[in-house]
Amino acid sequence: MKRTVSVAPMMDCTDRHDRFFLRLLSKNVMLYSEMVATKSAIHGDRKKILAYSPEEKPLALQVGGSDKKELSEVAKIAEDMGYDEININLGCPSKKVQKNMFGACLMREPNLVSECIYEMINSCNIPVTAKTRIGFDDTEDFDYLNTFILKMKEAGCRTFILHARKAILKGLTPKQNLNIPKLNYEMVYKIKEENQDLEIIINGGISKIDEIKKHLNVCNGVMIGRSIYQNPYFLVDIEKEIFNVKNNPSREDVVKELLKYLEKEVKVGTKVNHIMRHTVGLYHGQIGSKNWKRYLSENMMARDSDFQKAKHIMSVVQNNEKVNQVNV
Numbered sequence: 001m002k003r004t005v006s007v008a009p010m011m012d013c014t015d016r017h018d019r020f021f022l023r024l025l026s027k028n029v030m031l032y033s034e035m036v037a038t039k040s041a042i043h044g045d046r047k048k049i050l051a052y053s054p055e056e057k058p059l060a061l062q063v064g065g066s067d068k069k070e071l072s073e074v075a076k077i078a079e080d081m082g083y084d085e086i087n088i089n090l091g092c093p094s095k096k097v098q099k100n101m102f103g104a105c106l107m108r109e110p111n112l113v114s115e116c117i118y119e120m121i122n123s124c125n126i127p128v129t130a131k132t133r134i135g136f137d138d139t140e141d142f143d144y145l146n147t148f149i150l151k152m153k154e155a156g157c158r159t160f161i162l163h164a165r166k167a168i169l170k171g172l173t174p175k176q177n178l179n180i181p182k183l184n185y186e187m188v189y190k191i192k193e194e195n196q197d198l199e200i201i202i203n204g205g206i207s208k209i210d211e212i213k214k215h216l217n218v219c220n221g222v223m224i225g226r227s228i229y230q231n232p233y234f235l236v237d238i239e240k241e242i243f244n245v246k247n248n249p250s251r252e253d254v255v256k257e258l259l260k261y262l263e264k265e266v267k268v269g270t271k272v273n274h275i276m277r278h279t280v281g282l283y284h285g286q287i288g289s290k291n292w293k294r295y296l297s298e299n300m301m302a303r304d305s306d307f308q309k310a311k312h313i314m315s316v317v318q319n320n321e322k323v324n325q326v327n328v
């Protein structure tokens with residue numbers, strides 16, 4: 001499994017339509033689902049919650065929970081459904097998630113986490129990985145984090161995604177928790193140096209190719225969230241600069257392919273806006289970005305947007321391609 005670069009799990013963002021779109025831009029990155037609570041995965045409408053297109057692979061399912069039995073059941077479901085990895089969320093600080101005893105508050109419960117991971121590993125043959133913060137509240141301590149990781153290692157986990165900032169469990173909103181606690185990449189580097197046998201993926205605030213290269217000198221991989229969601233074509237730079245891929249799709253190629261997917265999906269009842277909302281940032285930093293966003297918001301963002309409007313989108317795309325070529 002190649003986790004050199006992955007796109008972070010993001011609720012309300014990395015759903016299956018977004019992942020299909022991102023995969024058109026990059027064949028080499030690893031993709032993650034939004035977090036799915038164990039109970040929803042077990043009792044909910046699996047077709048709606050867990051289904052994906054084969055094109056999205058390699059793909060990991062991220063799960064939230066702290067009940068060993070449920071987590072192991074979901075690990076098996078993930079394997080049966082063809083997911084390539086199951087990842088446990090140990091980093092989300094939201095109140096609702098804490099109330100249900102999953103996410104970042106589990107950093108306080110290393111023994112429980114270790115038992116959960118052990119059960120998950122025993123119930124499936126796909127990799128079980130963990131995504132966590134580097135600390136919580138007043139605890140931002142190398143020994144604590146390292147002991148926590150070693151506990152998970154004892155249970156059989158080999159891959160750790162470390163969001164390089166702590167979580168504040170009381171007093172900050174989830175959004176503030178993504179910005180206010182300071183990034184501490186050194187802590188992640190130290191964990192890697194101390195644990196050469198583990199796969200350590202660094203996450204948090206990474207938005208440039210140079211930064212990716214710098215982190216890859218120390219860590220096994222980088223995970224990127226917001227900078228890719230806001231600027232999805234960044235994935236093409238990653239393909240070029242990190243994976244040395246020469247023939248990458250233009251934005252026009254991507255929209256053409258996405259329209260084929262849109263047409264297919266609309267026929268089975270998917271709403272146009274559920275797919276197109278993820279493409280708002282496609283022209284990020286380009287001439288024509290405003291025209292693109294305006295076209296989307298006027299024609300394709302309403303709940304009842306008509307697929308016929310999508311057909312005209314190519315004229316906006318072709319126009320944008322032209323102006324950007326002139327200005328290269």
Ligand SMILES: Cc1cc2nc3c(=O)[nH]c(=O)nc-3n(C[C@H](O)[C@H](O)[C@H](O)COP(=O)(O)O)c2cc1C
Binds near residue numbers: 011089092163
């Ligand atoms: C809108 C949004 C939703 C998120 N949802 C999840 C989630 O479901 N599971 C998770 O582990 N992290 C979630 N995160 C955190 C990201 O995975 C990532 O750790 C964080 O954004 C830091 O990376 P970045 O600076 O590259 O965005 C979310 C972040 C954002 C912005």
